[in-house]
Amino acid sequence: MNDVPTSEHPASTPEIPSSGERRGDEGRRPPRGGPRSDRPKKRDVSGWVILDKGVGMTSTHAVAVVKRAFNAKKAGHAGTLDPLASGILPIALGEATKTVPFVMDGRKAYRFTVSWGIETDTDDAEGRPVATSDDRPSREAVEAALPSFVGAIEQVPPRYSAIKIQGERAYDLARDGEVVELVARPVQIDRLAVVEHDGDRTVIEAECGKGTYVRALARDLGRMLGCRGHVSALRRTRVGPFTEADSCNVAGLDAAGPEGSLAHLMPVETALDAITSVSVSRDMAMRLMRGQSVILRGRDAPVEGKIFATCGGILVAVGDVERGELVPHRVFHLGGTAAGRAS
Missing domain, CATH: 3.30.2350.10 (Pseudouridine synthase)
Structure with a gap:
C-alpha cells in the first residue's frame, strides 16, 4: 500500500454548490406526506462508513439505515453480505460511491x-x-x-x-x-x-x-x-483496506445522531490505498475535474499505471497514466461534508 500525502483543505480548492440549495421555495406547496419541515434535509456527505452488520439484516437494509443516520443523499455498499452473516460491510456515501469497484476488487x-x-x-x-x-x-x-x-x-x-x-x-x-x-x-x-x-x-x-x-x-x-x-x-472480518478496527454498529450510529456520526466517516480515498497517489497543482486539478488529461512532470512522476490525484490533500480524480499523461476516469467534487485525513 502507498501512503497518501494530504493536508488541510485549502481555501482555494474549488467547491461545487449543493444542488439542494435553492431559493424562492417559500410560497410553494409542500410535498405529499406532510410539511417540508417534517423531513430532515438530505446532506452532501462523502466518505466510507464501515458497518459491523448484525445477523438477520440484509445489506440493502443496512445501507438504508446508514443513509438515514447521516441524512445522506446517496449511499451504496461494496459487496453483499448475506443476512445469515455478520461483520464488515463497507458503505459508501456521496462521492465515495465512485470508488466502490476498488473495494469490491480487494481481498x-x-x-x-x-x-x-x-x-x-x-x-x-x-x-x-x-x-x-x-x-x-x-x-x-x-x-x-x-x-x-x-x-x-x-x-x-x-x-x-x-x-x-x-x-x-x-x-x-x-x-x-x-x-x-x-x-x-x-x-x-x-x-x-x-x-x-x-x-x-x-x-x-x-x-x-x-x-x-x-x-x-x-x-x-x-x-x-x-x-x-x-x-x-x-x-467477514476484512474487505480491502477496511477491518473490524474501523467498524461501527447501528446502535452507535443511532446514539450519535447525524452530527456525531461524522466521527465514523472515513475519507473517500481510503478505498484507493492499494494504488499510487500523486499531488497536482490547482490548475491541473481544475483540468482533471473537467475530464481533461494532464501531463505529470518531475523525476518521480509515474509514466504508466492507475493512480489517484490530490490537490492540497483533497481527492480530485482517479485515472490511468499513459506515457506520462494522466487520463481521468473518475472525478470528485468534495465540497460538502466529507471526511479528511490529517496532514
Whole structure:
C-alpha cells in the first residue's frame, strides 16, 4: 500500500454548490406526506462508513439505515453480505460511491463455522437438507484437506446465489423450483486455517479474492471428506483496506445522531490505498475535474499505471497514466461534508 500525502483543505480548492440549495421555495406547496419541515434535509456527505452488520439484516437494509443516520443523499455498499452473516460491510456515501469497484476488487477475510453431517440446498443453515452422513472428520483430516482449496481453484457457486443465468438471478430460479446448473468459475483463495474443532463443527479462517463463496467452500470440503457439511455461522472480518478496527454498529450510529456520526466517516480515498497517489497543482486539478488529461512532470512522476490525484490533500480524480499523461476516469467534487485525513 502507498501512503497518501494530504493536508488541510485549502481555501482555494474549488467547491461545487449543493444542488439542494435553492431559493424562492417559500410560497410553494409542500410535498405529499406532510410539511417540508417534517423531513430532515438530505446532506452532501462523502466518505466510507464501515458497518459491523448484525445477523438477520440484509445489506440493502443496512445501507438504508446508514443513509438515514447521516441524512445522506446517496449511499451504496461494496459487496453483499448475506443476512445469515455478520461483520464488515463497507458503505459508501456521496462521492465515495465512485470508488466502490476498488473495494469490491480487494481481498477479503472470513471466519466461518462448518457443521458436519448435513449438506443443504443453500449450503448454509437456512436451507433444507439434501444429503446427510453419520461420519465426522478429525481436525487432522480437515487440515489435510484444506491445501486442495488454496491457490487458484475452480469453484461452482451455490445454487442460491446472485449470479445471473440468462438475465435471471440464480436464487430466483431456485426458489421457483427450476433446476439451476452453474458452471465452475476461477477464484483465488490465499489462506485457510482451522482455529477450532469439536467433532461436529470446525471453525475456519479464510483469506480470498473477489467472487469466492464460503458456502461453496464448506460444501466442497464436506464432499471431499465424505461427511457432508454446510456453513452454520459466517463473519467477514476484512474487505480491502477496511477491518473490524474501523467498524461501527447501528446502535452507535443511532446514539450519535447525524452530527456525531461524522466521527465514523472515513475519507473517500481510503478505498484507493492499494494504488499510487500523486499531488497536482490547482490548475491541473481544475483540468482533471473537467475530464481533461494532464501531463505529470518531475523525476518521480509515474509514466504508466492507475493512480489517484490530490490537490492540497483533497481527492480530485482517479485515472490511468499513459506515457506520462494522466487520463481521468473518475472525478470528485468534495465540497460538502466529507471526511479528511490529517496532514
